[in-house]
Structures are given as structure tokens and as C-alpha cells.
Amino acid sequence: MSKEFETVIGLEVHAELKTESKIFCSCSTAFGAEPNSQVCPFCAGFPGALPVLNEKVLELAIRTGIALNCEIPEYCKFDRKNYFYPDLPAAYQISQFDQPVCKNGYLEIDLDGEIKRIRINRAHMEEDAGKLVHQGDITTTPFSLVDLNRCGIGLLEIVSEPDMRSAREARAYLEKLRSILLFAGVSDCKMQEGSLRCDANISVRPAGQEELGTRTEIKNLNSFRSLERAIEYEARRHVEAIEDGEELLQETRTWDEEKQLTRSMRSKEEADDYRYFPDPDLPPLRISRERIEEIRRQMPELPDAAQERLVETYGLPHYDAAILTTTPDYLEFFDRVIKIYPDAKVVSNWMMSELNKYLNQSNLEISDCLLKPEKLAEMLQLIDDGTISGKMAKTVFAEMFNSGKSAPEVVKEKGMVQISDEKALSAIIESIVNGNPKVVEDYRNGKEKAFGFFVGQVMKATRGQANPAVVNKLLKEKLK
Amino acid sequence: MALSPEEVNHVAMLARLALSEDEKTAFAEQLSLILDYVERLNELDTGEVEPLIHILPVFNVLRPDEALPGSSQEEILSNAPLVEDGQYKVPRII
Numbered sequence: 001m002s003k004e005f006e007t008v009i010g011l012e013v014h015a016e017l018k019t020e021s022k023i024f025c026s027c028s029t030a031f032g033a034e035p036n037s038q039v040c041p042f043c044a045g046f047p048g049a050l051p052v053l054n055e056k057v058l059e060l061a062i063r064t065g066i067a068l069n070c071e072i073p074e075y076c077k078f079d080r081k082n083y084f085y086p087d088l089p090a091a092y093q094i095s096q097f098d099q100p101v102c103k104n105g106y107l108e109i110d111l112d113g114e115i116k117r118i119r120i121n122r123a124h125m126e127e128d129a130g131k132l133v134h135q136g137d138i139t140t141t142p143f144s145l146v147d148l149n150r151c152g153i154g155l156l157e158i159v160s161e162p163d164m165r166s167a168r169e170a171r172a173y174l175e176k177l178r179s180i181l182l183f184a185g186v187s188d189c190k191m192q193e194g195s196l197r198c199d200a201n202i203s204v205r206p207a208g209q210e211e212l213g214t215r216t217e218i219k220n221l222n223s224f225r226s227l228e229r230a231i232e233y234e235a236r237r238h239v240e241a242i243e244d245g246e247e248l249l250q251e252t253r254t255w256d257e258e259k260q261l262t263r264s265m266r267s268k269e270e271a272d273d274y275r276y277f278p279d280p281d282l283p284p285l286r287i288s289r290e291r292i293e294e295i296r297r298q299m300p301e302l303p304d305a306a307q308e309r310l311v312e313t314y315g316l317p318h319y320d321a322a323i324l325t326t327t328p329d330y331l332e333f334f335d336r337v338i339k340i341y342p343d344a345k346v347v348s349n350w351m352m353s354e355l356n357k358y359l360n361q362s363n364l365e366i367s368d369c370l371l372k373p374e375k376l377a378e379m380l381q382l383i384d385d386g387t388i389s390g391k392m393a394k395t396v397f398a399e400m401f402n403s404g405k406s407a408p409e410v411v412k413e414k415g416m417v418q419i420s421d422e423k424a425l426s427a428i429i430e431s432i433v434n435g436n437p438k439v440v441e442d443y444r445n446g447k448e449k450a451f452g453f454f455v456g457q458v459m460k461a462t463r464g465q466a467n468p469a470v471v472n473k474l475l476k477e478k479l480k
Numbered sequence: 481m482a483l484s485p486e487e488v489n490h491v492a493m494l495a496r497l498a499l500s501e502d503e504k505t506a507f508a509e510q511l512s513l514i515l516d517y518v519e520r521l522n523e524l525d526t527g528e529v530e531p532l533i534h535i536l537p538v539f540n541v542l543r544p545d546e547a548l549p550g551s552s553q554e555e556i557l558s559n560a561p562l563v564e565d566g567q568y569k570v571p572r573i574i
Contacts, residue, residue, distance in 0.1 A: 145568065
């Protein structure tokens, strides 16, 4: 990326709300059902069927507004956004246009210790569209299939201000937003399943210029990685176009994950006319200040507060605290281990290294993992009381993670008990030292490295089961 | 207020209507008449009047978040001209 240009990024995030039923009808929101089995005359767009707002959707929207430091106006309403597409059977989407439920909020991202505030323009309630499945190759197939199960599921669209200046900042914003929505219990935020979706608005401008450059909107960003890559690609494309004197079009583009590039979908010139008007089928909403306070009092702990708690209570570094508060399930795991095994830094290290490694490898969520926090605590105690070494613990951990067994079970099965008995170790050390007089002499003549040779030999003789601390101590005495 | 041919084209495009030249001329005239009629509202001084969002003085009509069975797949698809694998089959649109 050329230095003389600045990238300006704003994100539009759609979060599917965690409700049992859809936003305007009572159809189920369960994921993965038979196509068109969770549909009624309303969400299939049949004439005459009327919407009634799900009270939970409103509550979750207010909760989000509180979590994102938004104003929640006393009055809001729903509007119809008109456009034709086969995934939208009514030919309009019920959304909120000029009077959204939340506005003027912000969240804070941490960039290597530097806190940056990203403003949030608004968050509004709306209904999701159905799912279009293209048969075969999208460019050649004559048909698409429509499943309306998702049509009418409640969404919150959260729109940031164009406050981000790099792919990294955009990623940090999306990660933070995801954490907040998860902690607030608003959405499952599963990007793979589409319950958290992100579009990016990108423009570039010469450094120092106030006026924004021509903006493009990138869709189909299904992971943090594709968000980052798409922004990097698109910013580069803009800079190249400007430097080559080409004209940039304001348009919607799609991210092609396979080819790692963005492609034009449609130009905004004609399409951006949704002819919004108030939905006459839905009476407006009045949100009392008492109701907001009531919801505020019931708010769960949010990531920033949880992070502070970890730093204050356990003296953890901010870095650790930020990782432990990525999701509520992750934090709960930590909180449960720490109740039994109180050394926070040790717990944090094990979670950030081994646990994360295995979770990533197996593509598991922490809530689905067989290893329970109480069992990790028990394993850490076995290290402390000398039953197993830190190195053995890694093997034990792997087995616990895969089988869900307890540490004592694994240790017993594998015959992994650490030898800390000084008498037994002394005998082994004695024979090794006696068998290597040359090395002993080297060591006594100042060749420090020779010490490592003896440790290695003892470990070999005990198949790694000797307690390293005891071996060190005994060896030093012996070689004095 | 006469509607220009471009405006008629634009509205027709948004509504996905293919209009013949004759229809365009005819609709331009009719739509202009309708707009003129509605335009009469602007003769009133509404400076002191709150914008009307909804006809009835009703607010906060809500229902509990409870999932209930909807229609069956068969029922919901019974009006569809084309169906495949339990889904509506439509011409490809990108």
C-alpha cells in the first residue's frame, strides 16, 4: 500500500438475533431444518398476512444499544425497503430507515495497547431474507432454488462510522463487536453459519485530504480473514486506479474467496432507490426510560468490564485478559478453573497455548470440548505436587482433550508418574556419573554444558519420568 | 407537473416493468395527473402539524417470543409454478 494514501473503512454488520421465533411471525428460527419447513403465510409474503413484532427482538436491540453506548430514542418505527429479489417474497424488507432503535454509539478497540474509539452511527432492527441456492456453477446455471426458512429472522444491522484506517483496525472492530454481542447474549455470531455477516465500505484518499474518495461496498465477507484480505485487495485496487488516472465507480462488489479478489456485482447508479416509507402494518414503538433502565440492570458482564476484572483481581497482563474475554464461554472456562486452581497466569498460559492449539486443530468451540475446566485445574495441581512434570503434562493434556478423561486416569493408564524419590534417582545418577568419568572431568574443569549431558542421560534412563528439579539438585550435589 | 420520459423509465425499471413506447407516453400522462392531484396537499399550511406516521394512536404492539408451527412445506409451495427439492425454483438472478 502506497504511503501517500489513506484507507477509510466503515463496516455494516448484520447480527442474527438469538430468538426462538422470527421477528414478525411465530415461525421457528432453528438452524439447519428442512427447506421451507419453518415458513408461514406472513414470512412467505402472502397478501393479507400481518406482522406483529417479537418483544424479544426489541429487548435484544435495546441491550445492544446499551452495550454499544448508544442513544436509544423514545420513539422509533419500521419502514419498508422496496426491492425485487427472489429471496424476498414480499418484494419489500421491513427495516428501520430514519428513526432507528439505536444511534450515536461507539466501541473501543485495542491496538497494541493504544485504545481507539470507533463510532457507531446506528443499529436498527430488520428482517432477514431467504436463502438462494444456485444450482451448479453460478455463471452458467439457468436456475436458483429458494429456501425461506431464514426469511423473517430478526436481524440487527449495526453501522459504524468510517473511522477505521486499515484492515487490521477493521478486524479489531469486528472482533470486538462480536465479543460484545456474545457477552450481551444478543447473537450466536457464527460467521460460518451466517449469523454474523459483514459488509465493508472502502475508499482511499491522498494523505491529509479531508474529502472522501469514491467508495465501494464489499459483500460476502464470511470470516475475519476474508475481511482483512478483501480490504487490503480493494484498497490496493483503488490506489492503482487513482495512480493510473482511471475512474473508480461507486459500486457493490463481492469478495471471491477462491481467487482472492473482488468483483463488480452492480453499479449503484440505478439500484440505490429503495423508496422507503413507514410500514402501515406496524404501529410505532415508544420505549420508556424505565424500560431501558430495567434492561440495563439485567445486563450481563461485558468484555471491557470482564477484562478489567481479570487485570484487577488476578494481576493478569492486558494481553491475556483480552484473549480470555473473546467469548463468554472462554471466560467462563477460565473462571471455573481459577476457582479450584488460583494461579491465574498459569491457567491463562495453558489456555492460550495448549487449549487454543487443540481447539484450533480440532475446529471445536470451547463449549463443545471434552476437557472440562475442573479437570484442567486437577492436572495443574498434579504438576504442583510433583506427580507429573510440566513436560509430561503436555502429553496428559492432549489425552485429556481428546478423551475427556481426568489427569489421574491418564497418568495411571500411561504409567506416567514422575519419579521424585531422591533415593531412587540417586542410584541412577550414581551409576551414570560413575560410567562417564571423562565427562565428569570436563564438567569439573568448567565445561558447563556437560551438566546437560547428565540430565539428558537421567531422563533417558527414566524414560522422561524423573522430576527435573530433583535431578538438578542431586546432580549438582554429586558433581560438586 | 409533467413527468419526463427518463423518470418513467426509471420507475418502470425499479418496478421491473417492460413498457412499450406507447405505454410510456400514456403512463407519463396518467402519473403526472396523479402527482398533480397529490400536489394539492402542498397548498395546506402544515407548519404546525406533527408528521403522521401511523393512522391509529397505537404503540408497542408486541407478541411473546414463542415458536409455533407454521405451514407445511407442501402447503407453502403449493402455489409455486416450479418446485425442486422442497424449494422454489426461480430463474437465475445475479
